[in-house]
Amino acid sequence: MKVREASPKSDRAEAVLPTLTAYGAAVFCGFLYFLAFPGIDIWPLSFVALVPLIVALRGQTPRRAFGLGWTAGFTMTMCGFYWLLDMLKTFSGFPTPLCFLFMAILCGYQAGRIGLCGLLSARAERRGWSPALAFSLAFAASELVYPLLFPWYYGATVHQVPALAQVAELGGPIAVALTLVAANLAFAEPIVAWLRKQRVDLKRSAAYAAIVAASALYGAVRIPQVDAKTRAAPKGRVGLVQANMSLEGKRLDQREGLLRHLRLTQELQRGGPLDLVVWSETSVMGAVNEQNASFELARRFTSRLGIPALFGGVLVREVKDEREYVLFNSALLTDRSGRLVGRYDKQFLLAFGEYLPFGDTFPILYNWSPNSGKFTPGSTLDPLPLAGRDIATFICYEDISPGFVNSIVRRGSPQLLANLTNDAWFGDTTEPWIHLALSQFRAIEHRRFFVRSTNSGISAFVDPVGRITQHSEPFKQQALAENIAWLSASTPYELWGDVPWWAVSLAIVVMGFVSLRRALPTRADTTGTLTVADLSQARTPDKLANQSDAFRASSRAWFRRSQSELSGSE
Numbered sequence: 001m002k003v004r005e006a007s008p009k010s011d012r013a014e015a016v017l018p019t020l021t022a023y024g025a026a027v028f029c030g031f032l033y034f035l036a037f038p039g040i041d042i043w044p045l046s047f048v049a050l051v052p053l054i055v056a057l058r059g060q061t062p063r064r065a066f067g068l069g070w071t072a073g074f075t076m077t078m079c080g081f082y083w084l085l086d087m088l089k090t091f092s093g094f095p096t097p098l099c100f101l102f103m104a105i106l107c108g109y110q111a112g113r114i115g116l117c118g119l120l121s122a123r124a125e126r127r128g129w130s131p132a133l134a135f136s137l138a139f140a141a142s143e144l145v146y147p148l149l150f151p152w153y154y155g156a157t158v159h160q161v162p163a164l165a166q167v168a169e170l171g172g173p174i175a176v177a178l179t180l181v182a183a184n185l186a187f188a189e190p191i192v193a194w195l196r197k198q199r200v201d202l203k204r205s206a207a208y209a210a211i212v213a214a215s216a217l218y219g220a221v222r223i224p225q226v227d228a229k230t231r232a233a234p235k236g237r238v239g240l241v242q243a244n245m246s247l248e249g250k251r252l253d254q255r256e257g258l259l260r261h262l263r264l265t266q267e268l269q270r271g272g273p274l275d276l277v278v279w280s281e282t283s284v285m286g287a288v289n290e291q292n293a294s295f296e297l298a299r300r301f302t303s304r305l306g307i308p309a310l311f312g313g314v315l316v317r318e319v320k321d322e323r324e325y326v327l328f329n330s331a332l333l334t335d336r337s338g339r340l341v342g343r344y345d346k347q348f349l350l351a352f353g354e355y356l357p358f359g360d361t362f363p364i365l366y367n368w369s370p371n372s373g374k375f376t377p378g379s380t381l382d383p384l385p386l387a388g389r390d391i392a393t394f395i396c397y398e399d400i401s402p403g404f405v406n407s408i409v410r411r412g413s414p415q416l417l418a419n420l421t422n423d424a425w426f427g428d429t430t431e432p433w434i435h436l437a438l439s440q441f442r443a444i445e446h447r448r449f450f451v452r453s454t455n456s457g458i459s460a461f462v463d464p465v466g467r468i469t470q471h472s473e474p475f476k477q478q479a480l481a482e483n484i485a486w487l488s489a490s491t492p493y494e495l496w497g498d499v500p501w502w503a504v505s506l507a508i509v510v511m512g513f514v515s516l517r518r519a520l521p522t523r524a525d526t527t528g529t530l531t532v533a534d535l536s537q538a539r540t541p542d543k544l545a546n547q548s549d550a551f552r553a554s555s556r557a558w559f560r561r562s563q564s565e566l567s568g569s570e
Helices: 019-036 043-047 051-057 062-080 083-092 096-110 112-126 131-145 154-158 168-195 202-232 247-252 254-270 290-305 396-400 402-410 431-439 441-446 492-496 499-511 532-536 541-569
Strands: 002-004 235-242 276-278 284-289 309-318 325-334 340-345 384-386 389-395 416-421 450-454 460-462 468-471 478-485 529-531
Touching: 019 043, 019 051, 019 062, 043 154, 043 168, 051 062, 051 112, 051 131, 051 168, 062 096, 062 112, 083 096, 096 112, 112 131, 112 499, 131 168, 131 499, 154 168, 154 431, 168 202, 168 402, 168 441, 168 492, 168 499, 235 254, 235 450, 247 254, 254 284, 254 290, 254 478, 284 290, 290 309, 290 325, 290 340, 309 389, 309 416, 325 384, 325 389, 340 384, 340 389, 389 396, 389 402, 396 402, 396 416, 396 431, 402 441, 402 492, 416 441, 431 441, 431 450, 441 492, 460 478, 468 478
Parallel strands: 002 529, 235 276, 276 309, 284 309, 389 416, 416 450
Antiparallel strands: 235 478, 309 325, 325 340, 384 389, 450 460, 460 468
16 A cells, blocks of 8 residues: 655645635724724724634635735725825825825735735645644734834734733733734634534633733733832933924924923923923924034023923034935933933934935935935934933834834933824824824833823823823823833843744744645555545544544454455365
C-alpha cells in the first residue's frame, strides 16, 4: 500500500460562509469596528466587532481572505475617516466628487492593513495551523508592520476602560488588542462550529474568555499600585493653554496668537504658582534664526512670563544650496528667566506639506516643486531638561507612535511626557477625540503623567493609569492647570518595546510556508492508494474509532480467509 500527496484542492477545508455572505459579514465587521472606535465610542462592541470577519475568513483562500479583510477595513475607514472629505475640500479647492475619490483611494490603501491580516491568517490556516492562533498572530503583525498615513490600533476601542488597558505597559496597544481578539474568538468559535455542524467546544471559548478576565484582573491589581506610587512621588503644577487660532489666523495675525497665549497664561498664574506652562505646536508664529533664538524669544515675550514654558515655534537655518534655508518645527523650552534651555525638532514630517521627499539629498528638486515645505527633521531624541528634571517631548501625531515615543523615553529618564499638536486641520469632527484616545496609551506604557496642548482641542492631562483627569472642549479658548507627579518608572514595554511583536510577525510569515499536515493513511481507495485528503477527513475521534473498527474487522476476515486457503491446500 502506498501513500500519495493529494491534489491542492483536496487538501483544503471548505469555507464556512459562501462568498456573498462572507463579504456581507466583512462589511458588517467594518461597521461594528467603526462604532466601537473612539469618536463613536460604543466600546463593548470591541468584544464582538471582529466576529463576522473571523467567521468569514475561516476556510478561505489567501486571495479571498485578503479581499474580505480589505472590505472590512475599507468600510471602517470610510466611516471612521469621514472628516477627510471636508479637509480635502477645504484645503484642495477641488470639487466634492474628486475629493471623495481621493478619500476613497486613501481609505483603500489604509484598508490594506486588515487585508494583510486576512492574507497572513489564511496562508497559515491552509498549512494546518490553528485558525485562531493564525488570526491572532496575523492581527498583531498587521498592526505593527503595515505603514499608515493616519495610524490607528484596535486597542484604542477600550481607552475608556482602564482595567483592560493596563497590559499596555507589557506590550503597548497590540497587547491590549490581542486580549480583545481573544474575546472575539470566544464568540466566533461556537458560530464556526455551529455552521459546520460540529460539536461546540465550550472549553475553548472559556479559555479565550479567561484571557480577557486575566487582563482585567491584571488591571485591577496594577491600578492601585500605580496610584500609590503616584501619591508618593514629588508633585508639580503644570498649566496648558489652548488659544484656538484658526489655521489662516495663525499666519495672518501672529500678534493676536501671541497675545492670546500670554493672556491665558496670566489667568493660570492668578490661580497659583506654576512649575511649567505648555503651549501648542507652532503657537509662536514667525520663523526665528536658530543662532539667536534665545535672545529673540526673550525680547519678544519669554523674559516677561516668569515661569518655565514649553511652546511650539519655527526655527530657520541658512543653507548653501538651491533651498537657501531650511525650517524646523520645534518644541522650545525656556526657564524662569526666559532663557532657552532645550529644543526638540519634529521628526515625523508630512510629505510635500512640510518637506519634499529626497529634497535634503537632492535640493535641486525644490526648483521643480517650489511650493513644497522646506522643513527638515530633527536629529536628536534627547528629552528636554528643566531644573534637574527631564521632559520627553514630541510634536503632532508623533504621540500616536508607541515605538517612537519609547525611543525618546529610553534616551534618558524623563519625569513627564508632553505633546504639542495642532488638529485644527480637521475641523470640529471626531478626529481630535480619536487623536487623544490613541495618545492616552503613552501614559500607561511609561507610567508617567502626559500633558497634551493643542491649538484648537482636544488638550488634556492624562495620569499614569491612562485616565484623562482634565480636558478642554474643541474650538474654545481655554487654560487648564493640574497637579502632576514627577515620575521616573521603568516598564516592560519601555525595556523591550516592539521586539516581541516583530518576532510574532516573523512567526506568522513562516507559518504561511511551513505545513503541519502529515500524509498518514486512513483509508484505501480502489487502487490501494491513500491520500492526504483522507487524513483531513478522518481526524475526529469518532471517525478514527470507526475506521479502526473497520480495519480490525478487515484484518480478522483476511486472517480467516488465509487459514481456510491454507487448510484447502493441505
